[in-house]
Amino acid sequence: MSAGGENLVLFPTIAHQHKASGTWSADVHGWCFDGADDFHFQRTAASFLRRALKIDRNQPDPPFFRERAGGFVVENRKKVVIEVAYDRTNLLAVKTKRNGHFQTKINLTISDDSPMATTTFGAKKVSLTAIRKDCQIDQVGGCYLIPDQGLSIISDIDDTIKFSNVGNREELLANTFLRPFRPIEGMPELFNHLAAPERSFHYISATPWQMVRSVSQFLSEHNFPEGSVHLRKFALKDVTFLKKIFPAYKKKRKVVEDMMFRFPNRRFLLFGDTGEKDPEIYGDIARRFPDQTLGICLRNVSPDLPGSIRFRKAFTNVSPRKWIIFEDVLRLESQFLPEMLGTYQNQIDNN
Template identity: 40%
Template sequence: ARLTSPPGSPASPDLGFDALLGEGDSRRFEGSAALVGKRGVSVISDIDDTVKVTDVANRRELLANTFIRPFKAVAGMADAYACWARAGAAFHFVSSSPWQLYPSLVEFFDQERFPRAALHLKLFRFKDSSVLSLLDKPEKHKIPTIEAIIGRFPERTFVLVGDSTEKDPEIYGEIARKHRDRVGAIFIRGVPPSDVPLARFDSAFKDLPRALWTVFHDPGSLKEFDLASLARR
């Protein structure tokens, strides 16, 4: 691998690189890495039904929205995240989607003008037993992935954003109880048309301060959150 643009260069705020393969293989892979400060706020966000319309609860619609139809953004989420990015937040997207969707997701995020983010997708291959991981419950991938991110940035504060269709409330509640001093806020998008009983959230966020978590329906309300207050913690 070699650097193609040094950090902080006028051409790009990121660290550009390319990877050259061994003798006899002329393929070249280009990439970039965001430089994240030692301190600050990082947003860990789900993808499906949080920022991208997927309809996970409907298996037929899930498959169509993932593999057939063009990706569609949840209205207002790109603007909300852009607002947080201007306030200095770094972003990680953590999803149980297979890594084979990475190119399509990157194109989608670019087209919809989401902030630059690291993508943490599920790794599997069709030719070995790892294909069975597609059937795993989302927490089996998400919890260790999120804990690894938190461990990698020990002085940053984290905002967790997900939705009500699967297990994000329960996953984020478990993470917040384990890392109470590291999680500054939790936001759960209430996915229409179903109304999730409040008792579910009370259970998911048991033993956590009520002010820590918010269920939202209008993504515009996220822009009102004082992200800078977390950065000063």
Template identity: 35%
Template sequence: MESANEKMGNSLSSELSNTHSTLITYDSCAHHTESGWEFPVSGHLLGKKISRMRERFLNRLLLRFAQVDLTDQDSPEFALVQRRIQPFIRKAKKKVPIGVRLGGSYHKIASPTRRGGRFKTTVNLSSQAVSAFLEYDTHSQPYLPIRGVADLEQTVTIPSRCYLVDPVGISVVTDIDDTIKDSQVLDRRQLLRNSFAKPYEPVKGMKEVFEAWQQKAVKFHYVSASPWQIYNELHPFLDHTGFPGGSFHLRQFTLKGQVIRKLIRRRYQKKRNQIESLLQRFPRRQFVLIGDSGEHDSDIYGSLARQYGEQVRKIWIRSLAGNPLDLTRSLEAFRDVPKTTWRIFHEASELSL
């Protein structure tokens, strides 16, 4: 059944519908196969109903733990918080049949939505079918538009793009928090404030470097241990700031149980798995891995460089004042990795491919 409403366009809307269910798909990347292209598709289906228990929990968390002032309901900060918590507090739609329109073709997903309203599939298309519906973003990157279709009477669709990534070339895998977006992950209270109550701010100079690299046909993959619920805010921020389009790889998360650490803890094994999947899907591409010294990026990247040394072209770790990558940490993280492969940087201008 077709959606009653659709949110289409070049920029993702951060607003979820207050009167309809919302079907979200995420920007991804397609790889070449013997018969054409394979497109991974994933997303979530959220209902219009709100879990008041989750809403109270998040508001108390932000008020008490993060010290966010929520007393003035007319303030911009209050409005921002209420908008950003929506994906966390909306009740998911489970066991709903889902289809997807990819370019000019429709494909039924074999399994209905799962826990958290999640759905996932892959679609294979011939090169001829792809070329007939190919579009280009503002940075001239080719993609096919993706739009989910839910078997519900009233559903708003937030579409996405699947970028075509050639078998050979350079890919940049970049962390998000404190690498390209100022988040202050090491300070949990400030992290929550920046995530829910403050306008996002880019790390100075990173956008300009990425734009210059994009002119050299570099592809981008945004990988983070942050939960998928921030995608609706993160995607427009990167888009409006001027970062090149690319695939997004966020962690799966369901807010069940009122445990603070569940919201702010970082799942780094899953982050490693996401990057490893990209390396395996594109075995002939060269990868530049960019992260920061805040927590475990150096350990993840070092481990991947030891296993996929021929593919890992370079590793860049942004040094954070609160937790710089000292000699002991760096030698352990990058043991058996050539010194010419990894570098620590302080300013974006130091980066190179």
């Protein structure tokens, strides 16, 4: 929500339950900023991005450009007190950092009478509210309640479910700032086939948080199952930011490992692509968490063949039945995923 130029954003997060007390610990993550006016936008975003995107200075803003570039030139609100609440009770105060972000955890006591919602596939979620009293604005955000047991689908976004062409920097920038976001053919339908009440979805990208609205809109418009979103913190300092904006291998590894530590009884199905470090990262994770890693699906966007030395090395000591390099989603639907889900069901039945 915004008031004047002031904005408050609450990102979609997750919560886990404490067995002893029955309470839930919910992640809170948001952003507080003042939107850039036209003059400020033109003197900042234009001076960096227009040159990189080869847009003539006399040409009007192309479609999508203002919407996606605007977040990089806002004035972040630091040391602002944000109150977070569930059901307008249990208020918790937190201050924003220099980058305008605020993060904390809030304990939720949820009963049968508590306000609750469900996703289209039956997973439970609650609404958290962030309140900024100094300018009388608030914002509601979703928090997904992740059961102790179940299946978690963690997916990269760029070149896994959204066409980005990360390997070509000019195309990557154009696909990010100038063109409509396009889903990879068959991926929305595949993810919806995977959706079920005890399953959760988590989307990871090296895209900066400044573009969270565009990313969330993409997921919603193309009917991907609801889930938490994990983007990258990024500060605009100088023109070199265009060279640093997308690589974020450590971020992806941290999100996946944190999930596995947090939910040791859940199984994880990991989606990524072969364009950068996903095979190496996911292979290492599968070796560290063999019981929790149900399967790894990697869309092939590299010249390496599925049986190449690179992939064999990345998945050393990982069962070949646990990973697949694919180009056609139909292969996943017809063979690999049914086997994975059959294995998962057998594990549930045996427990």
